[in-house]
Every structure is written in C-alpha cells, then in structure tokens.
Amino acid sequence: MGHSHSGHHHSHAHPDLKGRNLIISILLNIVITVAQVIGGVLSGSLSLLSDALHNFSDVLSLIISYVATVLSKKEASTNKTFGYKRAEIIAAFVNAASLIIVAVILIKEAVERFFNPQEIASGLVIWLSLIAIAGNGFSVLLLKKDANSNMNMKSAYLHLLTDMMASVAVFIGGLLMLYFKWYWVDPVLTLAIAIYLIYMGYDLLKDATRVLMLFTPNSIQVQHIVEAIKKIETVKNVHHVHIWQLNEDEVHLEAHIDFTEDIRLSQFDVILEEIEEELYHNHGINHVNIQPEFGKCDNKEVIVQD
Template sequence: MGHSHHHSHSHGHHHPDLKGRNLIISIFLNILITIAQVIGGLISGSLSLLSDALHNFSDVLSLIVSYIANLLAKKPSSTNKTFGYKRAEIIAAFVNASALMIVAVILIIEAIERFQNPQEVESNLVIWLSLLGIAANGFSVLLLKKDADSNMNMKSAYLHLLTDMMASVAVLVGGILMKYFQWFWVDPALTLAIAIYLIYMGFDLLKQSTRVLMLFTPESIKVQEIVEAIKKIEPIKNVHHVHVWQLNEDEVHLEAHIDFNEDIRLSEFDAILERIEEEVYHNHGINHVNIQPEFGKCDSKQVIVQD
C-alpha cells in the first residue's frame, strides 16, 4: 500500500491564535447587540428589530460553534481518532447553515402574521439600536475578513456577520421611514427580506458542507481524467476501485487499486507512485494518495466498485 502526503501550509495557518482571538471579540460584541436588540424590540414593538436580534443570536451561536471547531481542529490525532478532529469545522458549517434556515422560516411566519395586523412601532429606539448593530458587526466583519477566504468555517462566521450588518442597515432605513412617514408595514417587509436572504445564504453553505460530510467527490475533480492520466504511466494496466473524497478544506484523498502488466519490484513501484502523486497533486489538487498495487489478481476491474 503506497501512501503519501503533500502538504501545503500556505492557507491561513499563520495566526491560529489571532483567528481565535478575533472570534472571541466578535462573540462578545454579538452577545451585547443581541441583548440590546431583544430588549429594544420588545419595548418598541418592532418585529424587524427582534428579527435582527434573532439573526444576531444565530450569529453568537455560530461564532461559538466556529470557535470550538477551530480549537478542536488543532487537536492531535490519536489511535482511536486517526483523523483527529479535522472535520469539526465542516460539521460546524453544516450546523450553522441549518440553524440559519430554521431561524429564517420562523421569521417568515412572524412577518406574514404582522402584515395581517400592522402595529405601531417606537421608531427612535429602532434607529439607535440598528446603529449599534451596524457599528459592532462592521467591526467584527473587518476582524474576520482575512481568514474568511481560506476556511469554510471562518467563512460561515464571516457571512453571518456580514448579513447582520446589512440587516442592521435595513432596519435603520426602516426606522427612519417609520419615524418620518409612519410606514409601519416596512417593519414586516424588512423582516421578510432578512429571512429570505438568510435562506439564500444558508442553502449554499448547507450544500457545500453536506457534500464533504457525504464523502462526495469534490466538484472540481474529474475522476475519469485522473484514471486516464494514471493509465498512461508504464507498466500500468488499469486503475480501478477508485475513491476520491475531501476530508476537510485542506485535504483531498485519492484511494485506488492499480493493476500492473508485470510483476514489478517494490522499489520500481515506489518510483511509479512518485509519478502518480506528482500528477494528481499538480493537476487535480489531491494531496493524499493511497494506492494498492496488484498483479494478476482476480477482482472487479470497474473504476467505481459498488461495495
């Protein structure tokens, strides 16, 4: 069984402590906004303020989950956890996305009820609290921006905060419209808009994290192309029993059985393995390769074996 690792340590691993610290700051800021907005929403009677608070609270949860996942992902592997906690962040992204969708549905139901009987809203309070939301979320967004590009978990946290900031801006505009024009229907309309946006954002993340958890082949990888490329190497006869999956954001694994035309020595196999690794790493971004060499063995020769 040839097995190898190609490691690239370039993405976002330079300041693990910073990532954690920035998350902690964002968590506290969001707890603060949530409490202020819940109290404000209840006093002012504004549903959009409450929906923004709920949105912020879903953020607090997601940030806490992201923080824990971030810590777990660093824990070493052991004999009973051979991959360590490398998937913690993917599960965190999945949980976050699911939570977003549920929150959104609750908000939509509330908004529809509010459309049927509009209520007066104390707009001054709404305006001040939405400004607080904009300031705190804006600050958090800046803190997490750098890590968001390289990491699904941090990206989920970043998106949460960004949508929050947008929602707070919308609530601010709504507050101003209610104050000067008495347009109280703006309140449930905004709530609806925030909720629909939550579903839209959450769905994509849910899909991505589900693909990884289900061990689906990453979308960018074409298995057939890999098989053709490996088959070109002498003296390989065929490639079968192929599995390609993504462990987490940094690791993609390929596992395959390879039939040889001749009974080669192990040292020759090692040289061929090197070539296979180079090929799949540079052209397909696969950094863990596990090959089972075979000669004249009677097993299924299909590329994808239904075990």
C-alpha cells in the same frame, strides 16, 4: 499498499488570530443582542426583535465556530486517527442549518405582523440598528480574510454579514416609520432579511453536506484522473477509486492499480512518486493511497465501487 502524505501544505492564517477574532466577535454580538432584545420589546419593533434573534444565532454560531477551531488543532490519537479535522465542517453545517431555521421563524412572524401592523417607537429602532451596524461591521472585517479559505469561518462570516445587512434594513425602516409612518415596512424588511438568509445558508449547507457525505469535490473529474494514471508506463488499469475531502485542506484518494508486469517494490515507489506529483499539481489531491496489483482476479471494469 503504497501510502503517501505529499509534503505539500497550504499557508494558513494564524490559528490563534482566528480564535481571537472570533472571541471579539462573540462579545460584540452578545452586547448587540441584549441591546436589541430590550429595544425591540420597548419599541414594539418586530424587525428589531428579528434582528436580535438573528444576532443571537450569530452568538451561537460564533461559539460553535470557535470550539471547532480549537478542536481542529487537537492531535490525532489511536482511537481518533484523523483527530478533530472534521470539526470545522460540522460547525459550518450546523451554522448553515441554523441560518435557514431562523429564516423560517422570521417569515412566519413577518406574515402575521404584515396583516396586523403595529405602531413602533422608531427613534429607538434607529439608534439600536446603528449600534448593530457598527458592531457587526467590525466583526465582518475581522473575519473576512479567513472566510475565503475556511468553510467554518465562512459560516460565521455569513451570519455576521447578513446580520449587518439586516441592521441596515432595520435602520432604513426606522427612518421610513419615523418620517412617513409606514409601519408595514417593518414586516416587509423582516421578510426580505429571511429570504436572504435562506439564499445564503442553502449554498453553505450544500457544500458542508458534500464534504460530510464524502462526495468527490466538484473540481475533480474522476475520469480525467484515471486517464492520467493509465498513461504511466506499466500501468494497465485503475479501479476501485475513492476521492473525498477530509476538511478544508486535505483531499484524499485511494485506488487499486493493476500493473502489466510483476514490478519490484522499488519500481512501484518511483511510479507512486509520479502519481502523487500528477495528482497534487493537476488535481489538488494531497493524500494518496494506492494498492498495487498484478494478475489479481477482481473486476477491473469497476472504477468507483467497493
């Protein structure tokens, strides 16, 4: 069986920097959460308490992201041959799911409060939301760069971004309550924050689920790959194809290739090299595992079945 790690690697953000940025964000969010819980209880503001709940979920999600970042760097071993490369995908899945759970809790609270509005100490709400905007804004800037290339960092970044927007909404609500006594604004804002959380969390949950379920990445067309390989001389058929994403950086392909003639092993190596180049440069697949066959009596029609 021919197997290859193509020596193509993507450039990463420095992992230690990623970890450091997460730790700073965790500490900032713990401070914000404590301040908002105290403020929410003192002022009677549900939107402030809902923001605190969201912030607390941020702290948990950032800790999960940090642990996953550390784990993903651990070496593989004989009983963990892939190491912990999936840790960050699991973290993204857990974080996305928690965003949606937090949102459902907020919707329930907001609906109850909407039919029973209460007077709120809006001055406190305004000051605490400003502190939260500053803290979360700083955290968002720290994680933004890594969020584009890493699902785990994106999940942490989304938690913080939605939290910053929630704090902006709470701030605006505080001003409206202070000057116009519109106390119904508080549950309406809570509801808006919750709906946005579901919207953001769902996409990420879907992406993480696809990777965990070993689905073929959206950008890859199996049929195109089969056709490209079949164009190579002496290749008769390509079947039993599996394509999956291990983590953010690795896409694996395994397949059986039926040859028209009984080629030598050295010829197979040349063909394997050609297949790897084609798959890496045109389809973004960087781990290739090919089983060569000649005159074997299995079903050559089945492209993607075991």
